Amino acid sequence: MSDKKLCAAFAIAGAFATAVALAETAQAANDQEKCFGVSLKGKNDCAAGPGTSCAGTSKTNYQGDAWKYVPKGTCTSIVTPKGKGSLEPISH
Amino acid sequence: MTTSADFDQSAFVRALLDPELPPPNEVEASHGFAPKRRFAVYRNNVCVGLVDALAERFPICLQLVGDEFFRAMAQCYVRERLPRTPMRFEYGDAFPAFVSEFEPARELPYLPDVARLEYAVGQAYHAADAAPLPLDFLRALSHERLDNATAVLHPSTHVVASAYPIVSIWRRHMSDDEMTPVVLDHGEEALVVRPELAISVSPLPSGGSAFVDALRNGRTFGEAMNAATGVAAEFKLIDCLRELFLTGAFVAVSVAH
Numbered sequence: 001m002s003d004k005k006l007c008a009a010f011a012i013a014g015a016f017a018t019a020v021a022l023a024e025t026a027q028a029a030n031d032q033e034k035c036f037g038v039s040l041k042g043k044n045d046c047a048a049g050p051g052t053s054c055a056g057t058s059k060t061n062y063q064g065d066a067w068k069y070v071p072k073g074t075c076t077s078i079v080t081p082k083g084k085g086s087l088e089p090i091s092h
Numbered sequence: 093m094t095t096s097a098d099f100d101q102s103a104f105v106r107a108l109l110d111p112e113l114p115p116p117n118e119v120e121a122s123h124g125f126a127p128k129r130r131f132a133v134y135r136n137n138v139c140v141g142l143v144d145a146l147a148e149r150f151p152i153c154l155q156l157v158g159d160e161f162f163r164a165m166a167q168c169y170v171r172e173r174l175p176r177t178p179m180r181f182e183y184g185d186a187f188p189a190f191v192s193e194f195e196p197a198r199e200l201p202y203l204p205d206v207a208r209l210e211y212a213v214g215q216a217y218h219a220a221d222a223a224p225l226p227l228d229f230l231r232a233l234s235h236e237r238l239d240n241a242t243a244v245l246h247p248s249t250h251v252v253a254s255a256y257p258i259v260s261i262w263r264r265h266m267s268d269d270e271m272t273p274v275v276l277d278h279g280e281e282a283l284v285v286r287p288e289l290a291i292s293v294s295p296l297p298s299g300g301s302a303f304v305d306a307l308r309n310g311r312t313f314g315e316a317m318n319a320a321t322g323v324a325a326e327f328k329l330i331d332c333l334r335e336l337f338l339t340g341a342f343v344a345v346s347v348a349h
Contacts, residue, residue, distance in 0.1 A: 012313050012329070017234035019333035020227050026338055027227070034290075042151060043266055045290055056151035056266055069290070 035075035038085040039068035064090035108135055109171050142170045142183065149184045150210045152265045153191070153203060165194055181218050184211060202256035202276065209258050209282050212250035213293065216286040219248035224287045224340025236347045239314035243307045244344035248286040251301035255279040259295040287340030294339060297331045299324030304336070312348075 039045070044058040044066035058066035062082040070078065070085070078085035100116070107113045115131035146166040147154050154162040169190045175183045188211060191197055192204035224246060233241075252258065257280045264274050281301040285292050296304070299320035306316035320327040336342060 012238040012317065013234050013236065015329040015333055016230065016238060018330050019337055020231040020234065022330070022334040023337040024227055026334070042155065045266070056155075057148055 031072040032069040033072045033075050033087065034067040035070040035078065035085040036067045036088060037062050037064045037082065037090045038070065038078045038080055039063070039066050043068065045069050105174065108138060111135065139167060139170055143167055145180050145183050146187060149214055150187065150207055152210055152262055153207050155265050156200060156203060156206065157197065165197065168194070181214060187211065202254065202258060202261060205252065205254035205256055205258045206261055209252045209262055209293070212252050212284045213291055216248035216250055216284045216291055219286060222246050222343045225342045225345065227337060230337055233345055233347065238347065240312050240348040242310060242312055242346050243342050245304070245308050246285055246287060246341050246343050249304065249341045250284040251281060251296065251304045253281040253301040258282055259293060262293055283335055283339060283341065285339040285341045292339045294335055296335055297328040299327035300332045303332055
């Protein structure tokens with residue numbers, strides 16, 4: 001095996017190790033939960049009524065069956081003009 | 093009675109798409125209503141239904157051009173291309189290409205690529221489920237020789253490379269932050285994955301989409317690395333892998349011994 005190939009082999013393995021560590025840090029910092037009833041119209045991350053194609057399709061502000069990712073532990077303390085955020089779908 | 097065998101479908105489709113044409117001969121209206129008016133209602137329902145499907149499929153494009161412009165543009169697409177399959181989620185596959193040729197939309201040169209990204213998002217949403225490799229498994233792999241290793245990507249994995257910042261545009265329209273302007277002076281390569289229930293759209297470093305495409309085609313990590321540096325000499329492998337690991341884009345990695 002040439003030196004160049006050996007270098008590439010180490011570089012890729014090394015990049016794997018570093019990338020896993022970075023991904024773990026990002027995952028820990030990015031702990032989120034799905035929060036229903038807090039997204040503005042068309043800004044939901046997913047779920048907005050039967051048959052829709054999901055993200056960005058909610059029809060009204062704070063739609064109860066549309067959710068958005070928020071930092072973990074904050075959902076139910078978010079207050080909107082239609083009430084509080086919920087971890088389960090809500091019907092306004 | 094007309095059977096499906098002698099029913100002229102092409103004449104029916106022509107009449108369906110052209111409001112100037114009379115209804116097909118086979119069409120009858122009950123209760124003595126005029127077939128012409130009844131058929132016009134049907135024609136309108138078909139068109140509106142397909143325009144609605146496109147509006148749900150490309151919600152960010154709709155936001156970018158506004159409801160009126162989008163619906164007019166979508167109507168032109170519907171006239172040009174009816175669905176090829178009964179699955180409505182597959183409708184719009186040629187919409188990005190259509191938008192790039194649509195003269196009135198030329199002012200927004202990034203619109204076709206945003207449409208490509210949105211189509212990829214829809215494809216990812218309906219892709220098969222698969223369990224992403226956990227980070228612990230990937231960490232253990234870093235003790236192996238990986239240049240000859242190959243990977244199986246999550247079925248929902250898509251990449252869209254653009255000369256415009258399509259990820260920033262997409263995110264900007266998905267967030268509640270209305271104030272931050274998107275600067276159009278750079279291109280972005282989008283990674284779309286739906287590892288569980290939610291879609292992830294994130295930027296890859298330059299060359300990242302070539303890297304992902306090579307892996308998808310069964311190339312080794314070493315070959316994928318070459319493909320990426322061929323497109324972007326400064327390709328950042330670590331950043332690219334980090335994004336792929338974080339989004340759950342790998343479902344298997346095979347190390348050759």
